Amino acid sequence: MIKDIKVKVTNLTKKFGDLLVLDDVSFEVARGEFLCIVxxxxxxxxxxxxxxxxxxxxxxxxxxxxNKPVDLKMHNIAYIFQEYSAMPWLKVEDNVRFGLKIKNKxxxxxxxxxxxxKMVGLSDFRSYYPNQLSASMLQRVVIARAFATDPELLLMDxxxxxxxxxxxxxxxxxxxRICKETNTTVIFITHNIEEAVYLGDRIIVLTNKPSxxxxxxxxxxxxxxxxxxxxxxxxxxxxxxxxxWW
Numbered sequence: 001m002i003k004d005i006k007v008k009v010t011n012l013t014k015k016f017g018d019l020l021v022l023d024d025v026s027f028e029v030a031r032g033e034f035l036c037i038v039x040x041x042x043x044x045x046x047x048x049x050x051x052x053x054x055x056x057x058x059x060x061x062x063x064x065x066x067n068k069p070v071d072l073k074m075h076n077i078a079y080i081f082q083e084y085s086a087m088p089w090l091k092v093e094d095n096v097r098f099g100l101k102i103k104n105k106x107x108x109x110x111x112x113x114x115x116x117x118k119m120v121g122l123s124d125f126r127s128y129y130p131n132q133l134s135a136s137m138l139q140r141v142v143i144a145r146a147f148a149t150d151p152e153l154l155l156m157d158x159x160x161x162x163x164x165x166x167x168x169x170x171x172x173x174x175x176x177r178i179c180k181e182t183n184t185t186v187i188f189i190t191h192n193i194e195e196a197v198y199l200g201d202r203i204i205v206l207t208n209k210p211s212x213x214x215x216x217x218x219x220x221x222x223x224x225x226x227x228x229x230x231x232x233x234x235x236x237x238x239x240x241x242x243x244x245w246w
Contacts, residue, residue: 006029007052026061034200077151082159082161084142091128097113147178152185203217
């Protein structure tokens with residue numbers, strides 16, 4: 001049982017008309033935990049995150065953060081989407097600064113922007129506009145904007161799908177390091193099983209739609225993780241088998 005609960009989801013159900021997408025989903029997330037969620041394509045992983053942020057009204061159930069209903073004015077939540085969300089009319093540094101302004105975190109703003117840009121390797125591109133950047137650089141802008149706000153809960157929806165393998169691993173390592181240092185709680189959606197095993201403290205495996213929790217796996221592999229190690233391969237294969245619905 002988790003003693004220090006950050007997020008508690010109880011009997012979460014979501015329908016779109018007669019279509020049942022999430023069916024009675026319940027679990028808890030520890031403070032500072034890196035939780036990965038995987039499942040078959042189209043099973044409702046993104047719907048869950050959108051329900052968590054109240055972009056969608058849930059049909060039934062309850063979502064609590066620190067024992068209180070989700071409130072974006074009260075809770076400092078950052079969301080990194082699959083799609084690029086850098087604002088094209090703002091320079092890189094102003095995109096990062098925008099997140100701080102929205103959340104009224106303007107104290108030491110320049111230092112926070114500098115640190116975030118350095119973290120993702122964009123310090124030399126701070127004066128560029130999004131249309132001058134590559135696909136991988138655009139996503140790094142969004143990641144920098146999220147971390148600059150020092151979120152208590154970070155939601156990530158397949159954020160590295162557009163990145164090459166070497167950069168993806170570099171950013172994954174950096175994200176884990178920062179989250180552990182700051183005790184940030186992360187819920188990370190991915191279709192990449194290797195990524196889930198590489199990142200997660202625990203892995204939730206969802207069934208095909210309507211989604212239910214098939215299994216929750218505790219990942220005790222030591223960090224930094226070696227994707228070629230037999231224990232890593234064994235766990236990756238276990239998750240792969242669980243996701244199969246045919």
